[in-house]
Amino acid sequence: MDAKEFGRKLKEIRKEKKITLLDLKAKTGYSDSYLSQIENGYKDLPKPALLRKLAIGLDVSPIYLMNLAGYSDSYIDMEYDLVKSEGNNTKYLNEMRDINVTLPCTEEIKTEFGEPTIRELSDDELRRRVFDLHDLLNMEVDLYYKNASLTDEKRKKVRTILELIFE
Known part of the structure; x- marks a missing residue:
């Protein structure tokens, strides 16, 4: 220019x-x-x-x-x-930019007969889960709050507080 x-x-x-x-x-x-x-x-x-x-x-x-x-x-x-x-x-x-993040792309579900099976998540489901607090707290990925890793105990406390607020 x-x-x-x-x-x-x-x-x-x-x-x-x-x-x-x-x-x-x-x-x-x-x-x-x-x-x-x-x-x-x-x-x-x-x-x-x-x-x-x-x-x-x-x-x-x-x-x-x-x-x-x-x-x-x-x-x-x-x-x-x-x-x-x-x-x-x-x-x-x-400003928006792309980063690579590895997320679990499958979930365990029960069949109509109660048997556990694995299903693959769609790209839309993965995108939604990145911003869904419930899903994030239940994923087996490292989560942080103010640069401190959330322990299992802290995740449980956060889930409890969110349930009290939203349910």
């Missing part, structure tokens, strides 16, 4: 959020005339430090602006680590 195209998109974001150049000036510390020059493509693509300030001022992810400015994925990964370590932009760290 070139500077003119980036500036046009930046202006579009600012206007969608109903933020004036003077508002952005107050939030970033950069003059409104300098910001206008960026929006009109008269300045080079902003450096990461300026993009971070613009992101905060516009209430968007700094990583989003870095993507718009054409920074490479490896550079953006470093930026993500920096934003994470600074801790002042935590809401931007809630």
Whole structure:
């Protein structure tokens, strides 16, 4: 993306959020005339430090602006680590990303004759179970609360409390 195209998109974001150049000036510390020059493509693509300030001022992810400015994925990964370590932009760290998690994909059920058998869970059932507290507490997987592993005794207490609340 070139500077003119980036500036046009930046202006579009600012206007969608109903933020004036003077508002952005107050939030970033950069003059409104300098910001206008960026929006009109008269300045080079902003450096990461300026993009971070613009992101905060516009209430968007700094990583989003870095993507718009054409920074490479490896550079953006470093930026993500920096934003994470600074801790002042935590809401931007809630962007979606895929991770690999191993879950039990079968369950033991009883047949109509009372005999135990194993059935495979569908992908939809697995997705639901990842966010179902009852299923999570009953799975044989490590669960944590504030970085401390839940023991069997603590799981039982949590189940009891949830049953009292919801049943």
